[in-house]
Amino acid sequence: MPVTADLLDAARAAPGFMPDDEGTALYEAARAVAVPGPLLEVGSWMGRSALYLAAAARETGRQVVTVDHHRGSEEHQPGWEYHDPTLVDPAVGLLDTLPRFRRTIADAGAEDVVIAVVARSEVLAPLWATPLALLFLDGSHTEESARRDQDAWVAKLAVGGTLAIHDVFPDPADGGQAPYGVYRRVVASGEFTELPGTGSLRLLGRTSSPR
Template sequence: MSAPSTVATALLAAAEAAEGFMPADEGRALYEAARVVAVPGPLLEVGSWMGKSALYLAAAARETGRHVVTVDHHRGSEEHQPGWEYHDPALVDPHVGLVDTLPRFRRQIAEAGAEDVVIAIVTRSELLAPLWTAPLALLFLDGSHTEESARRDQDAWVAKLAVGGTLAIHDVFPDPADGGQAPYGVYQRVVGSGDFEEVPGAGSLRLLRRVR
């Protein structure tokens, strides 16, 4: 594997410094997967939070001449709501009383100088999916982790991945003691379909290449 280009190195540094939940080893694995995917098409991320993982994808996109499309309603997942473990009152828009991560997302993308490669779509993924027709080179699933929403994202987007493209699934924990099981369920269903082969990932990040 060749070393990252100068422009990619700057974005990787910005990604590692950015606020968010993506561990560095998993972020680097996501970057490498996006960097080496062999088929044409954009990189699409379902679930963006404040843009940390989007910057890892942006580093690969800048290096390979692609774009990153991020899809997120920016109202936070269940665990970010009041009374839950990851709720941050500073993220609540006082005018509407709802979580709003879009300003932080836009700030981090702008500060990293990645606005030319990151296209942010603010909506629920299942609303955008029926309108989307371009085959994807890489699909990164990292949205809400309830069983219902994880299955909905899988049903809405996996079929849009080109043959030869890469599916990345975050927060895959086989042991329930380590984390929620919804992404693991997506992973199991995708592997069981016979349409994908697994390639090396990192930590809770699973990577699969579509073979048919």
């Protein structure tokens, strides 16, 4: 489908940190989910992963909901490795990636399938009642915030749905351990079965309701 190919090309060209093989795996996982419901990602940055999900959503008649406060994670703040001063809103002195995110989605022609919610994930979660077909966790990677996202959202994934977790590195030398901790806790719950992943992207299918 040419429109889907265009969205995948736009995802590859968009600013962000997700390698294409992992983004393509996320797209394939979202396209393969059989249960009804939207696709929801926690952590959007400038929209790259949202476009991989949008390609799957367009093929399957779904919507993508992105949840991000758009103030950046810890590593994006002044003095940290990934800080970009051009993203700071001078009026408030804080990062604001929302304009760049909206431009990414608009330039790709994906505004019809991507719904952006500007909020902290734990603030939105208590208001959310629709079972999710796919949940993609890629928010802030501190232990506290990663656990908070897990506690807020994993229970909202439908049986038969897919949980995707990004930046899972079993070896501390390769990256932070917070997403790996989420992955291990989810596996230990006994509610999921592991699906083939790619790189640092782990995929798990929900097989039973939360206990």
